[in-house]
Amino acid sequence: MKIEIGKEFPQYFKPLYPEEFELFSHFETTTGIPTVLFAITTWKENRQPNVCFHAWSCFHGDKTAFFAVMGNLYQHTHTYANILREQCFCINFLPIRYYDRLVETIHNNDYETDEFQAGSFTLASAKAIHAPVIEEAFMNMECTLRSVEDLSGAGVTSMITGQVQHVSVDEEYASGYKKRYGKDGFMMLVPAPQDLVTGEPAQSAIATVDIEMLD
Template sequence: MKYSYKEMPEQMKGTFGDFSRNFGFSWKEFVVTVPSPLFLVTTYKANGQPNACMQSWATFTSADHGNGFYAILASVNKNGHLYTSISETKEAVINFMSAEYHAACMSTIKNNQYEEDEITASGLTVEKASWVNAPLVQECFMNLECKLKWEKEIVPGDDHAMLCLEVIGLHIDENHLPDRTGESGILYNIHYQVNPENVGKTAHDYAGVLQKKIDVMEY
């Protein structure tokens, strides 16, 4: 038996899944609960200071017959430093952190004053990128240097935009070359799961890693 949902179930009214629309989330996100990779995007602000912004709601894909590799950031706030700096410089670095550095990367959310170096203020180390004008985070085990390809609104007039970044080059820590998806690898942003038929307490998000691999396809 499958349950079907088009409108928000009555049981979810009054929960975080309901009023989270004030933060730009749909109740459907908490029912579907599809994980998305979690990473830190870094740029330079117009004053030369490093900017750092936690992001998720993204996917990565190839195009142009395999000649290009792209990151699609599906929801970037137009009112934030990240959108402004990418619009100005057209360049950024996507930094993947392990669980060890999750708390430090998350602290960039509060260390976001325009005048400060948001990376250093969060206890992380700034490194110069090799191919783009953007800082990268030393402690993050994988850094993707990117150039802005295009931007688009999912809904016309929305306050969030979808950005396509072309990955120009990348760096991977030697200890992560054998595996980037294990317990010390890529983190995923997971919405708090809601059972719409038996709603208990609800919350926002948590970070998780992949626990098991199945049916590996070999060619």
């Protein structure tokens, strides 16, 4: 037997925090689909560097181009305005040991704030675009803006697609699986899985990737 959840909000779902279902669809906690966590870096209009800790994205392309497709980027944020203005952004992948420092950039994100300083990150310059880069990241992905789409039409979030122009990879991560996966590699967000029987909430989890087999 399968539990069926429709588009109408299940009234027995309990939020983990008061605004949870104002911010997120109930399908997010219904499915609990993991996605990679990373930091989007841009310049604010006042030339202070901006950091946005983000997930809800995918990366794919064909032989002609490679794309970063970032869903659920809130339109009221500095990051959204910066990307529209600068027409570019950088994606920085950091291991799980940097989680707390990335959270600091969420708590210290005023317009006047240097968010690299807030997270104790080293600022570097992108190679192919005009954007700041986190030096501590094991991989930096430089993107130019390709498209912006308000999927819901509600003016709340947008899906931003960037075309990858350049990638920098730490030499220690250049070969094999050991560094890119596990505690030194990609950090994952596991959205809080709702108890679909009782409606009780759960906390989101931060995970790493274990290689189980080779295909």
